[in-house]
Amino acid sequence: MCDVLVVGGGLAGWRAAEAVVAAGCSVALVANGSGNSPDIHALNVPVGPGDSVELFIADTLKSGGGACDPALVEVLCRESVKLADEFPFDRNDDGSYKMIQPLGCSVPRCVSIDHKIGAWALAKIKRALAGKVEVVKGRVTALEAGGSQFTATVSDAQERVPPMVARAVVIATGGWCGKYAFSDNPPELRGDGIALAQSLGAAVCDLDAVQYEPTVAIAPERLRGIPVITTMLHEGATFRNRLGEEFLPDKHANKDAISRAIRAEIEAGRGIDGGVWYDATGVPREILETRYADTVRRYAACGVDITREPMVVAPAPHTSLGGVAIDAHCRVLRADGTPIPGLFAAGEVTGGVHGRNRLGGNAGTEVLVFGRIAGESAAQVREFSCT
Numbered sequence: 001m002c003d004v005l006v007v008g009g010g011l012a013g014w015r016a017a018e019a020v021v022a023a024g025c026s027v028a029l030v031a032n033g034s035g036n037s038p039d040i041h042a043l044n045v046p047v048g049p050g051d052s053v054e055l056f057i058a059d060t061l062k063s064g065g066g067a068c069d070p071a072l073v074e075v076l077c078r079e080s081v082k083l084a085d086e087f088p089f090d091r092n093d094d095g096s097y098k099m100i101q102p103l104g105c106s107v108p109r110c111v112s113i114d115h116k117i118g119a120w121a122l123a124k125i126k127r128a129l130a131g132k133v134e135v136v137k138g139r140v141t142a143l144e145a146g147g148s149q150f151t152a153t154v155s156d157a158q159e160r161v162p163p164m165v166a167r168a169v170v171i172a173t174g175g176w177c178g179k180y181a182f183s184d185n186p187p188e189l190r191g192d193g194i195a196l197a198q199s200l201g202a203a204v205c206d207l208d209a210v211q212y213e214p215t216v217a218i219a220p221e222r223l224r225g226i227p228v229i230t231t232m233l234h235e236g237a238t239f240r241n242r243l244g245e246e247f248l249p250d251k252h253a254n255k256d257a258i259s260r261a262i263r264a265e266i267e268a269g270r271g272i273d274g275g276v277w278y279d280a281t282g283v284p285r286e287i288l289e290t291r292y293a294d295t296v297r298r299y300a301a302c303g304v305d306i307t308r309e310p311m312v313v314a315p316a317p318h319t320s321l322g323g324v325a326i327d328a329h330c331r332v333l334r335a336d337g338t339p340i341p342g343l344f345a346a347g348e349v350t351g352g353v354h355g356r357n358r359l360g361g362n363a364g365t366e367v368l369v370f371g372r373i374a375g376e377s378a379a380q381v382r383e384f385s386c387t
């Protein structure tokens with residue numbers, strides 16, 4: 001029995017747990033893996049030259065193709081600015097932030113800490129919460145509401161887990177791209193949270209919207225499912241089909257356009273083992289060995305020298321964009337727009353923030369901003385029921 005049960009151990013879940021603890025409530029967190037959050041390289045905060053909250057809102061709405069919930073986007077962008085006070089994002093010698101400009105952003109906006117903000121933030125939160133959160137390893141397979149509490153059924157292959165009872169629940173189970181046979185997500189990300197929320201009457205939106213990563217390794221087998229960075233395209237890398245022909249002359253095309261171009265080559269019978277060549281041999285060696293040292297090392301460990309030979313890649317499902325309907329307080333909504341008492345959700349399990357296309361870097365911002373809001377909202381349920 002605890003005040004708040006968090007389902008999911010990615011950044012949205014841990015961020016919610018952090019807010020619950022800060023509010024003085026008890027919290028248990030159950031997770032069956034670490035999800036995608038450790039892979040977040042960078043996230044958007046509008047603190048660079050020429051940037052503003054308004055520009056960030058405009059870019060996000062434009063990228064979503066008219067399908068974003070403007071109220072959620074407003075919260076995302078306004079609250080994101082506070083992250084700059086909370087996290088020591090990398091800076092240049094002159095004190096300005098080190099930033100990159102993801103596709104769809106009008107100005108450089110993506111900040112990080114040593115290119116690993118996801119892993120860094122997770123480690124920081126877990127360190128600060130050591131001993132304050134009951135962490136349970138397992139998969140929540142059912143969630144029932146009765147009286148003023150929820151009961152979660154948890155299964156774990158190793159040991160028997162008793163049902164968990166809480167006054168409020170935060171669903172933070174991430175997306176569902178792990179369901180696809182070929183994706184860059186771990187298999188435990190299969191949309192469980194959506195089913196759990198729906199079983200309690202939640203509405204969902206945009207379940208057909210999935211963002212593809214265009215360049216995910218197909219071979220060698222050990223690297224299958226690992227994305228290869230696309231920014232190499234701006235530094236001399238190119239795509240080639242089975243005939244050795246270069247395609248996609250526009251190196252600034254967005255990820256959707258690149259994915260479609262690759263898919264067209266494969267479907268026309270000009271693919272290689274279900275993918276295409278991603279050829280980085282045109283990138284100056286010193287750039288490959290410094291900026292892309294991780295990629296060079298990862299392939300070298302499998303006997304592939306990418307300074308001399310191309311990689312085989314194909315587009316793969318990367319982020320699910322739709323999900324559980326929430327309001328700006330992360331309350332889970334029914335189809336009639338009313339909130340389900342005590343039930344909250346945050347992160348990739350939710351829909352409405354990204355619309356039909358996610359701005360690169362917005363998922364990291366989303367999990368930190370909405371994870372905290374979900375935890376704060378869930379903690380208030382306890383206060384209401386106590387008074």
Ligand SMILES: Cc1cc2nc3c(=O)[nH]c(=O)nc-3n(C[C@H](O)[C@H](O)[C@H](O)COP(=O)(O)OP(=O)(O)OC[C@H]3O[C@@H](n4cnc5c(N)ncnc54)[C@H](O)[C@@H]3O)c2cc1C
Nearest residue numbers: 008009010012033035036037041140174347348361363364
């Ligand atoms: C390779 C890669 C790189 C990325 N890089 C970036 C980036 O640089 N910037 C950016 O903005 N976005 C990036 N993204 C997207 C971003 O990582 C995700 O959208 C974000 O991490 C989602 O966080 P989350 O907390 O909602 O879910 P996750 O971090 O995926 O966590 C979900 C958690 O729920 C658990 N879970 C699932 N089902 C159950 C269940 N039934 N019971 C118990 N636990 C359950 C999982 O085990 C996991 O602990 C990247 C994605 C990938 C795949």
